[in-house]
Amino acid sequence: MKVGTVVASANNATQLSSFIGREYDLVELRRILRNTRLLTLTGAPGVGKSRVAMELAKKEQRASHRGTVVIDFCAPEMAALEPAGMVEALTATVEEQVAPVLRRDAARTEEQLILLDNCERVLEVCGPSVVGLLFRFPGLRVVATSREPWRLSGEVVYRLSGLSLPSPDAGDPLDGCLRADAVRLFVDRCTAVNHEFALTEENAADVGAICSGLDGLPLALELAAQLCRALPVAEIRKRLPDRLTALNQGWRTADARHRSWQAALQWSYDELCPDEQRLFRRLSLLSGVCSAEAARTAYTDDPVLAETVPDLLIRLEAKSLITSAADGTEESPDFEVPASLRGFGQQKLAACGEEPAVLDRLTTWMTEWTDELRAISPPPRTALGRLARERHTIHRLLARLSATDDERQLSLSGALAAIDTLSNEDAGETLDIVRNALQVTKSTSARRGHALEGALSLACWHGHDRLALELVAEAVTVAGQDCDEDQRARVLLLAGIAKEMYADRDDAYADLRAALEAARRNGNAVLAAMCQGHLARHLLHRGHPGPAADLLAANLATIRAAAPPEQLSAVLLTAGALALARDDLADAEQLFHETLASGHGPGLYDGVLGLALCAARDNSFERALRLMASTENRPAAALRLFPDWRRQLEDTHDIATRILPKARAATALTSGRGLDLGQILLLARDAAVPDAATAEDDVLTAREWEVLRLVMEGLANSQIAHRMHLSVRTVETHVRSIRTALGLRSRAHMAAWAARRCTKAA
Structure with a gap:
């Protein structure tokens, strides 16, 4: 590769090590570069912007048989210059090395690529020059790396994230690690300093935790791998909370800012203005995702200053020091300081008192x-x-x-x-x-x-029965004191449910009636509807299915519209049980599926048990066994709200094991017990769940197949997260893992690939 007059020593050093991962990124970057003349790679400190840009330039060079001119604004020769000198050096390099090639081949409309590395400190001074050069030389294309965009007309910004991480839902830590690029990089660098190191079943959990704890950032992973010279990975994992001290063994030939994690983050922090620094360190106090409202509160109690926070958040995100979290909404966006940066911000916060x-x-x-x-x-x-x-x-x-x-x-x-x-x-x-x-x-x-x-x-x-009954007594006492009718209704409703599950059904009925009266006195239609939804279950137990159905019919729409998820789940379960009692399997199945989607975690298993009973009524005994086995040792309320279900499920088990061949019954029970939450949802929705033999040969896990199926339906990550009862961040990890495993560029390609696969299977 032809290089310009100023090249970073760090880049030279980096090229001596293997390049791992980023297949999807490189494919996408080359596609973008075909249609743009100014492409800027941004990302957090240590994400590997320079290395990816170099690999992109190499691929472009091999395709076009032309060299790439590289100018690194952090190289000693360039860093020593005044702003005017930087502009002059940039212009001179283009005139000397790029312009002659473009003029010589003007008739052939050849193009020339120039890589501008580490542009953070020259965005203001060199931006006009970059635009001017692009106008002067139509065949010139620029790839830049920077912590933040140039904000120039025609610029396309591509943000790099950390390398793919082990799946958080993988049952086997080793299996989860094998397909993660972050693990591949970490293991490669560990092997380079300790040839006896290998990824094994014994250390896979520690390796996965290290890679996830460092957000898959290549620089942090390489610094952590240096510790493998003397420490086992379990000890490296223990030292991660103090990563600013631990990660300090970078290459001697690297730039000073890449020789330790502290130096890398300090370099970025120094580039912030005082207001940005203040907000960054205060956001670092919050572990995990925080809302814009929390950010305003952390920043100041002055209403006038608080109005500046949205702009500061945008600037910090542009500089790749915080990330926008997909869990938020357009009206209330969420942000997060990545875990790998948070400790540095907290250090600065403590220093400022x-x-x-x-x-x-x-x-x-x-x-x-x-x-x-x-x-x-x-x-x-x-x-x-x-x-x-x-x-x-x-x-x-x-x-x-x-x-x-x-x-x-x-x-x-x-x-x-x-x-x-x-x-x-x-x-x-x-x-x-x-x-x-x-x-x-x-x-x-x-x-x-x-x-x-x-x-x-x-x-x-x-399912904490003793504690629930202990709390009932004090909660009812407090509710009987100086409190409003709504709180009294809420507490009596919970007391009635707790007593129904763990104590006396008659006492529970009395509490529910008292809750209903309190809700009506205060004119709270939603609370009253919730109370009547639970009272319908008591009517069903007392042998009055008709009045129970009428009570549900009068209140279910209100409950669906406004009740909290746990209350909605329980009432839907009651409606499903009522449909089951009248042998309306279609209605029962629909209601149990609705219970799965209610948003109440434990209610998932209630719905699965209901579907198991539906399968038994439909003589689908193998499916019934598998569904029943999948809920073993899970926190289901159904067996406490409907005690007779236990007998029905026991009868189903006995009948199924008599009717089915022993091997098939045993296989159904064993395979059901081995399912994780994602696979249980697949089974409950009548989707194919790969057996062990299929899963070993398949490129995707069962959980990833479920994510892919919902992508095919056109659901966004937040919708998939709600449907599967996962965090949005977990869904994002799955989507990235699927794209990497299949070599696909976009969600549309994912959906098309899955559709073709399903068509072949059919």
């Missing part, structure tokens, strides 16, 4: 917001979704308050419990947080009911 004031401001804001939501019975589902996006912030604030008697933690812990009521995750940690808040704060606090209500809901739906 800002942490206590920022945390207190966030605590007050979040408490006021959760109190406002609690005043709405029930809160809108959109508000619940917005609250769930703040989970990381709430968890961080509660960790700070846990050793104090600050009553704000009662509101926050209640909100955390409400969020986790919808999750499939184990509720133990959150229940411990709420119980701690109840213990360390005053028993007379007006916010005590908030924590009790959240904890009761979480314990009830997640």
Whole structure:
């Protein structure tokens, strides 16, 4: 490759190592370059912009048999120049090395590529010159690398993300690692410094955690791999929380900013203006995704200054120091400081002494917001979704308050419990947080009911029977004191459900009736509809299916429209059970499928059990066995709300194992027990779930096939996440993994590939 007058030593050093991954990126970049004259690669510190640009230039050179002129604005010769000198050097290089070639081949309309590397510090001074050169030389194409775009007319910006990571849902850590480019790079660099190193079943989990913890950023991975000279990967993983100290063994020939992770981030931080620095370090305090509202609160309590935050967020994102999270909405976008950058921001925050004031401001804001939501019975589902996006912030604030008697933690812990009521995750940690808040704060606090209500809901739906019944007594006592009718109705409703599941059905019925009266006194139609939806289940149990059906018919539309997901799931389950009781299998199946999609995590398994009973009624015993086995040891409420289902499922098991050949029955049970959540959803939706033999030969996992099927339906990542009960970030990881595995460029290509595959299978 022909190079220009200024070339970075780092680039030369980088070329001596193998290039791993980025197949999709390179294909897409070459496609874009055919139709644009100014292509800028952006991305976070350490993402490998320069290396990708060099590989792109190599491929273009091989295709066109022409050299590429490279100018690195961070090379010592260039960095020593004044702004005017940089412009002069750029112009002179083009005149000396590019212009003669273009003039000589003007008749053949040949093109020449120039690579401008590390342009962050020259965007203002060199931007006009770049535009001028493109106008003067129609055959000139420019590829630039920068932490942020030039913002020039005709520029196409391509943002690089970290290398693909191990699938978070892979049952086998080694299998999940084998197809991840981040792991391939890390293992390659580990092997280079320790020839005895190998990826094994024993170290795969640690390797995957290292790669994920470093966001798949190549520079960070290479720095971590250097530690493999003396440390096992388990020890490297332990040192990741202190990565700024640990990752400091870069190449001697590299630029100073690439010899340690601290230096790489400091270089980017120094390029920020004071306001950008202030917002970056304050956002770093928040673990995980945060909303624009949280960003404003973290930044300042001055309403005038808060108005500048949206612009600052845009600038930080443009400079690749925060990322825009797909979980947010157009009205309320979400942002995140990547984990690999967060520790640096927190270090700067501590050095400035800002942490206590920022945390207190966030605590007050979040408490006021959760109190406002609690005043709405029930809160809108959109508000619940917005609250769930703040989970990381709430968890961080509660960790700070846990050793104090600050009553704000009662509101926050209640909100955390409400969020986790919808999750499939184990509720133990959150229940411990709420119980701690109840213990360390005053028993007379007006916010005590908030924590009790959240904890009761979480314990009830997640199967913590003893705790649920313990909480019922105090929650009902608090509700009987000085509180509004809505809160009294909500608590009595939860008490009725908890008693129905774990204690006395007659007492439960009385509590539900009292909840209904309180809701009616306050004119709350939605709460009243929810109470009647649960009372319908009692009528069904008492042998009155007709009145139960009438009660559901009168209230189901209201519940569908406004009830929170856990209440919607339970009432849909009741409606499905009623349809099953009258042998209307089509209606029952539709309602159980609707339960799957309600948004309540534990309700998934309730719907699966209902579908198992439908399959048995339809004499599909093999499917029934597989569905039943898939829910073993899962937090399903159905067997407590409908105790007779247990007997029906036992009868189904006995009949199926008598009718089916022993081998087929055993296979159905074994394969059902081996399914993860994504595969259970596939099975419940009558989609094909690959067996073990097929899965070994297939290029995609069962979970990826489910994602791909929903992409075929035209669903966006956020919709897929809701349908599959995953985070949007997990869906994004799956989509990227699918594209990498199949070598496809876009979602349209993914859908087309899957459609062809399904057609062949049919």
